[in-house]
Amino acid sequence: MPQYSLINSKMLSIKLHGEEVYAKRGSMIAYTGQVDFAPSSSGSEGLGGRAMRSVTGEQMSLMSARGTGEVLYAFYGLHVTLIQLSGETFFAESESLLAYDGRLRSGTQFMGSGGMQGMLRGAATGSGLFTTTLEGAGELAIVSDGDSFALDVTHDRPIFVDPQAYIGHRGQLQSNIVTDVGWKSFVGQSSGESYQLKFTGLGTVYIQAAERGGNR
Amino acid sequence: MILNHQTLPANGNINPYAFCIDVTGEMLIRKGKMIAYYGSLRFEALGAGPFEVLVNEVLNSPLQARNFVVVTGRGKLILGDRGHNLASYDLEDGSLTIRSENVLGFQPSLACHESIIPGYLTLLGTGSFVASSNGPVHFLEPPVKVDEDALLGWADMPAPSYRYDYNYVRGALRTVGALVKGWGTGEEKQLDFSGNGTVLIQASERGVQR
Numbered sequence: 422m423p424q425y426s427l428i429n430s431k432m433l434s435i436k437l438h439g440e441e442v443y444a445k446r447g448s449m450i451a452y453t454g455q456v457d458f459a460p461s462s463s464g465s466e467g468l469g470g471r472a473m474r475s476v477t478g479e480q481m482s483l484m485s486a487r488g489t490g491e492v493l494y495a496f497y498g499l500h501v502t503l504i505q506l507s508g509e510t511f512f513a514e515s516e517s518l519l520a521y522d523g524r525l526r527s528g529t530q531f532m533g534s535g536g537m538q539g540m541l542r543g544a545a546t547g548s549g550l551f552t553t554t555l556e557g558a559g560e561l562a563i564v565s566d567g568d569s570f571a572l573d574v575t576h577d578r579p580i581f582v583d584p585q586a587y588i589g590h591r592g593q594l595q596s597n598i599v600t601d602v603g604w605k606s607f608v609g610q611s612s613g614e615s616y617q618l619k620f621t622g623l624g625t626v627y628i629q630a631a632e633r634g635g636n637r
Numbered sequence: 638m639i640l641n642h643q644t645l646p647a648n649g650n651i652n653p654y655a656f657c658i659d660v661t662g663e664m665l666i667r668k669g670k671m672i673a674y675y676g677s678l679r680f681e682a683l684g685a686g687p688f689e690v691l692v693n694e695v696l697n698s699p700l701q702a703r704n705f706v707v708v709t710g711r712g713k714l715i716l717g718d719r720g721h722n723l724a725s726y727d728l729e730d731g732s733l734t735i736r737s738e739n740v741l742g743f744q745p746s747l748a749c750h751e752s753i754i755p756g757y758l759t760l761l762g763t764g765s766f767v768a769s770s771n772g773p774v775h776f777l778e779p780p781v782k783v784d785e786d787a788l789l790g791w792a793d794m795p796a797p798s799y800r801y802d803y804n805y806v807r808g809a810l811r812t813v814g815a816l817v818k819g820w821g822t823g824e825e826k827q828l829d830f831s832g833n834g835t836v837l838i839q840a841s842e843r844g845v846q847r
Contacts, residue, residue, distance in 0.1 A: 567654030567720035573641035578675055586672035586717060625639055628673050630654035630717030 423522045425503055425560040433494045433501045433520060433562050441487040443527075444494055444520035445564070454490015461485040494520055499564040502627075506591075510556040513589035517563045517629075524559035563588055567630035579621040585632035592624020642675040645713045648725060648765075656716045656723040656767050658742060664708045665696065665749070666716065666742040676712020683707060691745055698751035701737065701758055705749075716741050721769035728766070728792075734759045735768060735790030735837070742767045754796065772840035779836060782827040787838045794834025800827050 424436040432450070435442055443461060461483045486492050495501070496519060504511065506525065521527070530552050555561055563569065569588055574580050581599065590596075599619045620626050640651065647659035658664060660678060671680070683692055683702045696702045708714060716723065718741055726733075728747060737758045743749065743766035750759045760766060768774075770789055777783070782800060791797065830836050 567717060568652035570651055570655060571639040572645075572673060572675075573639050575641070578642055580673055580675055581678075582673045583671055626673075628715075629720070630652070630672060630723070631720040632669065632672070632717070 422524070423560075425520075425562065427501060427503060428493065430500050430568070431495055431498055433503075434491055435486075435494065435520065435522075436491050437486065437488055439487075439489055440522055441485050442492065442520055442522045443483045443485050444492075445496055445518065446482040446484045448494045448496045448519060449484070449486070449492060450495045451493040452486075452490055454488060456486050456488035456490045456492055459485050459487075494562070496564050499566055500568050500629075502563050502565060502569045504561050504563060504591075504627075505559075506555065506561065507558050509591055510554050511561065511589055511591045513553050513555065513561075513563065514587065515553040517565065517588045518553060518555075519562040519564045521555055521561040522559060525555040525557040525561060528554045528556070530554045563627070565627075565629035565631075569627050569629045571625045571627050574620050574622060574624050574626060576621075576623060579619055580626055581617045581619050582626060582628055583632060584616060584618050586628045586630070587618055588627040588629055590620065590624055590626045592622065594620045594622040594624040594626070596620050642713050645675075645715075647713075650723060650725075651715065653722050653773075654717060654720050656725065656741070658714045658716065658767070660708055660710060660712050660714050662709070663691070663745050664714075664742055665691075665705045665745060666708055666714070667718075667738075667740060668704055668706055670716050670718050670741045672715050672717040674712050674714045676710065678708055678710040678712045678714060680706050680708055694748065695745045696749045698749070698758075701749060701751055704737070716767060718769040721771050722773050723767060723769050724774065725765055725767050727764075728760060729763050731763075731793055732759060732761050733790060733792040734796070736788070739769050739789060740766060741769055757790070770837075770839035775838050777830075777836040777838060779830040779832055779834060781836055782829050783836060783838055785826070785828055786841055788828055789837040789839045791830060791837065792835045794830065794832045794836075797828040797830045800829035802826070 423440050423442055426434050428434050437456060446460065449458065501519060512530065565588055572580055574594060596618050599617050645651065645657045650656050655672065681688070683696060683705060688707055691707060692702065696705060723741065734752050734754070734757050737756055740758060743760060744764035746762060746764035747766060748761045750761060752759045774789060779794065
């Protein structure tokens with residue numbers, strides 16, 4: 422079983438004992454031992470998943486590492502968060518995903534079931550109508566600009582999230598796009614703020630303190 | 638750590654990069670800096686809607702008013718800004734001039750004026766505001782000379798003036814200096830603060846390009 426640990430808030434260490442780990446391409450910064458790296462476009466999802474991915478356009482740029490040793494990962498100084506899954510499904514923005522291993526099954530999920538609203542969600546997040554899913558028991562690592570944090574959603578407490586700050590979610594959540602008329606009624610107000618992602622149900626939403634695509 | 642509407646701090650930092658405001662009345666926030674909220678909040682532009690009093694008394698610079706929206710209602714509002722460090726500051730019958738893009742929100746008990754220095758605004762009165770900075774804010778006492786990129790703002794003191802490095806001036810006045818571009822250290826022009834008050838600086842205006 423690969424062992425995940427954080428060396429500091431921006432550096433991840435994974436110890437391998439013969440398993441295969443999938444990580445964002447270009448994120449390996451050092452390794453010890455005997456580890457082989459290979460490009461991988463689909464991670465642990467098999468042939469059907471690969472076909473699905475090429476059709477849907479939800480691309481992940483991954484590489485796999487297999488062997489025995491320790492691999493260090495970091496990505497442009499972004500913060501790393503470890504998330505523990507115990508059998509449930511995690512929905513992630515593919516560009517926020519740093520690393521996971523074969524214990525989790527990856528796939529794509531159609532998010533546009535809400536018709537026009539689903540379309541808007543894809544347009545607003547810039548990541549299409551499909552999102553990457555990871556299912557199983559094990560760890561995964563995500564990267565975020567600024568510390569990420571998790572917010573609870575309960576049936577009587579929906580949450581509204583800026584699509585550009587959204588990283589992922591878990592649990593029984595429905596997402597849809599809400600538009601605030603007040604925002605749109607103002608000329609020139611297209612800062613990506615006029616669309617908000619509303620999550621209802623029971624689960625947890627992960628967000629970062631930065632807007633993707635924002636110039637720094 | 639999973640937070641909800643009750644465990645979120647009321648007017649405090651969630652982490653160094655995210656700040657939570659407990660909205661109970663009106664609040665002005667910079668457009669595009671909301672990252673999430675709980676509760677029933679409305680975001681409305683200053684130009685449209687029933688905010689004539691605010692426009693008249695709080696924010697009457699069209700240049701700045703375009704960058705801010707009014708939040709009304711009740712709820713927990715979370716702000717974030719490009720992964721910069723966020724903090725809340727209190728003004729007590731004070732005057733603070735600050736880089737405009739770093740002001741993320743302020744109470745309408747403060748008046749927001751457009752500064753004569755482009756890109757800066759001045760907050761006057763009593764109230765609190767939320768500002769971002771690249772790295773934590775460092776406070777300095779005058780007399781001090783500050784790099785323009787690192788300047789965040791200054792409080793309760795006269796506006797700064799430019800000061801040029803002596804060798805730079807001597808070189809620039811010579812013909813060679815005028816002909817050769819890009820010589821020097823890039824540190825020959827600073828902002829010079831004098832008098833009483835406080836100067837606020839940050840690690841840099843810009844993050845690393847990537």
